[in-house]
Amino acid sequence: MLVKNIEQKIKINKAVSIVAILFAVIIVIAGFVMAYKMVEDSRKSLYVIDNGVPVLVKQTDELLNRPVEYKSQIELFHRLFFTLAPDDQYIKENVQKSLYLIDDSGKKEYTNLKEKGFYNQIISGNSIVTVRADSIKLDLPNKKFTYYGTQSINRKTTLIIRKLITEGNFEDMIRSPNNPHGVLLTNWRILDNTELFNKSKNY
Template structure:
């Protein structure tokens, strides 16, 4: 009887020991997982100094924010490419900045407009050209976009408003100072640039 009691106590002790070891392992694993999550979340927390006051901001997932960056890149390219002043140096600087955001299709369109004398007309006519983006349609699976905008040509004697619709593709690339969004526009072309109105100015 004594031997059976001893054997039973040994079995109980073994079971308790095994349970304690398993519990300790679970606690250690849970501690590692919790610590990893805390470190990962802390890396998403950034402090921005605003007038000497640190403000906590959260870093968002890049994939969630990517469509916003695609739209911003498309908008930026069109604004740089189509915002023109009667200054040859200003035109070249704006176009050069825009060409960092696009493949050879942008250079071809620039050459085409230059050969048609478009930029010379802007300079000689003392015109100011601006563009307003109305909407951008993104096809994320197909990596395509359609840009809808309005182009305004402000001349000495008239204000010309033209419709501007373009399309192209986009792909991810390495970010750089000249391309901060890391997006390259490709196969870009103008679909529609028809005149909608030509209003003479009254003096």
């Protein structure tokens, strides 16, 4: 009888010990998991200085934010390429910045406009050209975009408004100071640049 009691106590102690060990292992694993998540969350927390004031921001998943970056790159390219002033150096600098964002199709369009005398007309006519994006449609599976915008040509005596519709493709590339979004526009072409209206200025 005494032997049976001792054997039962040993079995109970053994079971309790195993449960305690398993519980301790679970706690340790849970601690590691929580610590890892805390470290990952801390890495996503960044401080940005805004007018000398540190502001806490959260880093988002790159894939979730990628469509926004695609649209931003497309808008930036068109703004640089089509924002012109009657200054040859200003035009060259803006176009050069825009060409970092696009393949040879951008250079071909620049050469085409240059041969047609478009930039000389801007300079001789003392014109200011600006562009505004109305909408940008993305076809993510096919990596294709369509840009809808309005181009304004402000001359000394007239204001010309043109429709601007372009399309092309986009692909991911390594980020760089000249291409911070890491997006390269390809196969770009102008579909429609018809004049909407021509308004004379009254002085």
